[in-house]
Every structure is written in structure tokens, then in C-alpha cells.
Amino acid sequence: MTETFQFKLLATDGRARRGEVSMPRGTIRTPAFMPVGTVGTVKAMYLDQVRELGADIILGNTYHLMLRPGAERVARLGGLHNFIRWERPILTDSGGFQVMSLSSLRKLNEQGVTFKSHVDGALYHMSPERSIEIQGLLDSDIQMQLDECVALPAEPDEIERAMEMSLRWAERCKVAFGDQPGKAMFGIVQGGDIPKLRERSALVLRDLDLKGYAVGGLAVGEPQEVMLDMLDVTCPALPTEKPRYLMGVGTPDDILKSVAHGIDMFDCVMPTRSGRHGLAFTRYGRINLRNARHAEDTRPLDEQSSCPATRDYSRAYLHHLIRSNESLGGMLLSWNNLAYYQELMAGIRKAIEEGRYADFMAETQENWKRGDL
Numbered sequence: 001m002t003e004t005f006q007f008k009l010l011a012t013d014g015r016a017r018r019g020e021v022s023m024p025r026g027t028i029r030t031p032a033f034m035p036v037g038t039v040g041t042v043k044a045m046y047l048d049q050v051r052e053l054g055a056d057i058i059l060g061n062t063y064h065l066m067l068r069p070g071a072e073r074v075a076r077l078g079g080l081h082n083f084i085r086w087e088r089p090i091l092t093d094s095g096g097f098q099v100m101s102l103s104s105l106r107k108l109n110e111q112g113v114t115f116k117s118h119v120d121g122a123l124y125h126m127s128p129e130r131s132i133e134i135q136g137l138l139d140s141d142i143q144m145q146l147d148e149c150v151a152l153p154a155e156p157d158e159i160e161r162a163m164e165m166s167l168r169w170a171e172r173c174k175v176a177f178g179d180q181p182g183k184a185m186f187g188i189v190q191g192g193d194i195p196k197l198r199e200r201s202a203l204v205l206r207d208l209d210l211k212g213y214a215v216g217g218l219a220v221g222e223p224q225e226v227m228l229d230m231l232d233v234t235c236p237a238l239p240t241e242k243p244r245y246l247m248g249v250g251t252p253d254d255i256l257k258s259v260a261h262g263i264d265m266f267d268c269v270m271p272t273r274s275g276r277h278g279l280a281f282t283r284y285g286r287i288n289l290r291n292a293r294h295a296e297d298t299r300p301l302d303e304q305s306s307c308p309a310t311r312d313y314s315r316a317y318l319h320h321l322i323r324s325n326e327s328l329g330g331m332l333l334s335w336n337n338l339a340y341y342q343e344l345m346a347g348i349r350k351a352i353e354e355g356r357y358a359d360f361m362a363e364t365q366e367n368w369k370r371g372d373l
């Protein structure tokens with residue numbers, strides 16, 4: 001814990017990095033997976049459980065919280081940490097991505113984003129300055145610049161326009177954020193699947209001397225190899241002594257490979273959302289508990305796991321709960337999936353420390369092929 005925001009590189013193995021982000025509210029062991037707490041809750045989980053599984057930081061969504069309960073209300077209630085009872089670091093997104101994907105009506109111009117709330121249909125205007133103000137009202141520890149993320153495939157001039165606007169918004173967000181020693185504002189590299197735009201975005205953001213850098217505009221419909229190719233261009237253009245956060249990523253395989261390409265932080269709804277729909281992630285691959293073949297399978301998901309949801313409940317019971325659409329089904333599979341993701345991250349961190357990341361990656365991917373036997 002420190003009064004300021006510090007990132008320390010502890011070990012490297014090829015382009016994989018083992019590091020530590022120290023902030024007043026706690027230390028983040030990297031590579032890190034950040035569970036997504038969209039409207040102030042990691043769905044179907046108690047935050048004590050989320051912490052016990054090894055999470056050092058969670059994500060909050062500015063877009064959702066500003067609509068309900070409202071940023072000023074959260075501030076009146078003592079900030080997001082007190083509201084949700086999570087005293088460690090919280091990273092809030094700018095809301096830009098959710099607006100793009102959730103709001104029915106949205107107009108975007110130099111001033112910012114105007115959108116219609118999916119909650120009550122009211123019109124809102126989100127400028128870069130307002131986005132930082134909202135994240136400040138939430139008392140967020142890591143705040144994201146407002147950006148424009150373009151879904152792929154997209155026209156090059158559309159990708160360039162959005163990337164250049166995101167750069168101008170990054171500058172405005174930096175001014176609005178000012179100097180908050182115990183907090184950080186991260187820039188977001190855009191540029192779609194175009195190497196020279198990715199490089200320009202990273203280099204201009206680097207010159208802004210921000211505390212950390214997110215790689216945005218990926219995991220938006222492109223094949224995995226395109227995403228990894230963009231990391232090959234982007235990571236070398238970013239400062240080595242600052243954390244790199246790949247937004248919205250991803251599957252365990254995406255994470256393994258992105259760590260090998262130099263990424264330090266991840267967030268994804270995959271473990272929680274897919275858990276609620278019956279998908280279990282295990283060390284031997286994915287298991288869809290909706291499938292009838294589990295109806296009388298008395299085995300647990302993995303008897304060697306330290307997670308009760310993984311070790312103590314039969315697949316038959318999990319199948320029954322999911323088929324019956326019972327809340328406990330989503331709770332147990334969210335618990336299992338977050339436990340698996342955090343176990344994977346702990347394995348990744350240890351393998352980098354011991355200089356055996358390539359072997360760890362190969363073993364892990366081999367085990368996934370075993371299926372659920």
C-alpha cells in the first residue's frame with residue numbers, strides 16, 4: 001500500500017511480465033483478472049467470496065451507475081467502496097463502451113456522447129470531463145478516459161476518425177483528472193486492426209505520460225490472431241514501466257496468449273455471465289451443464305479444487321439447478337468460474353516468476369483438450 005500509484009516489474013519471461021500495482025487501497029498482483037461488478041455487484045457473488053478467490057481489484061461500470069443509482073447519489077452515500085462494501089481498488093470504465101453497446105439512441109461528436117438511457121429513456125450527455133467527474137464522484141481508484149470503440153470489421157477512415165477523437169478526449173480527460181496522487185487515469189489505445197493507427201495512438205498517449213494504458217477496440221468481433229497481431233504492434237510502443245490493460249478479454253486461452261504478448265491486466269464478464277447460463281470453466285476445459293449427459297453424473301466438476309462449488313456439488317445437481325433456472329445454479333457456477341480464473345492467474349504469475357511460462361502455457365492448453373472425461 002502506498003500513498004501514490006506505483007507499478008513495479010518483478011520478473012519477466014519473454015514478453016510476459018510479473019508485476020505489482022501499489023495503491024492506497026491495496027496492491028494488485030499482475031497479471032491480474034478483474035471481476036466485473038457492473039452495477040456495483042459481481043453478479044451472483046458476495047464480494048467477500050470474490051476477495052477470497054484472490055481478486056485484488058474489481059471493475060465498476062460508470063454508464064450503469066450514473067443511470068442508477070446516480071453518481072451524485074453514490075457520492076452522497078459515501079462513494080462506491082462504502083456503498084458496495086469493497087475496500088480494495090476499483091477500476092471504473094468511462095461508460096463509452098456500454099453506451100455504444102447498450103443505448104438505443106446515441107449521437108457522438110467532438111463534445112462527447114449523447115445517448116438515451118436504456119433504464120428510463122431519458123437523454124444524457126457524456127463529455128470527457130463529465131466522465132471523469134462521474135468516476136471522481138464514485139471515488140474510483142483507476143479511472144478510464146472517455147473513448148470511442150469501433151466494432152470490427154470497420155472502414156479504415158472510420159477507425160482513424162474514432163482513434164484521433166479518442167486521442168483528443170484523452171488529453172481533455174487528463175486535464176479534467178488533474179493531479180490525484182492515490183488514483184490513476186489510464187489512456188485507451190485505439191486504432192482497430194490497422195497497425196500504423198495502433199502505433200500512432202500508443203505513441204501519442206505515451207507522450208501524455210499517464211499512469212497506465214489500456215488497449216481498447218479489441219475483442220469486438222475480430223479473430224483471436226488479429227487481436228494478438230494488434231498486441232504485437234501496440235505493446236512495444238507502450239512504456240515498459242507502466243501497466244497494460246486489455247479491455248474485455250477474455251477466455252482463458254485469450255488471457256494465456258495475451259500475457260505472452262505483454263499484457264498485465266484483464267477484465268471480462270465471461271466467467272460470471274457464462275456461469276449464469278450453465279457454462280463451467282475447469283482445468284480440463286469447458287463443461288456445459290445444460291447438456292442432458294450430466295443428468296446422472298455424480299462426479300463434482302473437479303474433486304481436487306479448493307473451491308466448494310467445484311469440489312462438493314455433483315454435476316447432476318448443477319445440471320438440475322441450471323435446467324430449473326434456479327438462482328443457486330448461477331451462483332455455484334459463477335463461484336466455480338471465478339475460482340478457476342483466479343487459479344489460472346495465480347498459475348500464470350508463478351510460472352513467470354519461475355521462468356517457465358512457455359511450459360505452463362503448453363501444459364494448461366494440453367489439459368483443456370482432455371475435456372471433462
Ligand SMILES: CCOC(=O)Nc1nc2cc3nc(NC)[nH]c3cc2c(=O)[nH]1
Pocket residue numbers: 092093094095096097144145146147148149150188215216217218219220247248249
Ligand atoms: C473498461 C473500460 O471501458 C472503457 O472505458 N472503454 C472501453 N471499454 C471497452 C470494453 C470492451 N469489451 C470488449 N470485449 C468484450 N472490448 C472492449 C473494448 C473497449 C474499449 O475500446 N473501450
